[in-house]
Amino acid sequence: MNEYIPVLNLLLNVLLLPLLAMQWKAKVDLATATATITALSAKLDVADAEIKQLRQRMHDALNYIAEIKAILNMRKTERK
Numbered sequence: 001m002n003e004y005i006p007v008l009n010l011l012l013n014v015l016l017l018p019l020l021a022m023q024w025k026a027k028v029d030l031a032t033a034t035a036t037i038t039a040l041s042a043k044l045d046v047a048d049a050e051i052k053q054l055r056q057r058m059h060d061a062l063n064y065i066a067e068i069k070a071i072l073n074m075r076k077t078e079r080k
Helices: 002-079
Strands: none
Touching: none
């Protein structure tokens, strides 16, 4: 049995340990990617809310402009 120990040690060091290291690195990379995606998703939600708010402000501003135009047109017709 002792004659197999160097071979088993070689298999462990050359094959198994690098595979375990690659598996651990893949898990770390996956965790990092997941955290990045979660952070980007949160930023996207914030940006979406800001866009909705800006659209509402633009809509309000256009309504205000339309009201001003209507008032000016009424004044024009009153002067005539």
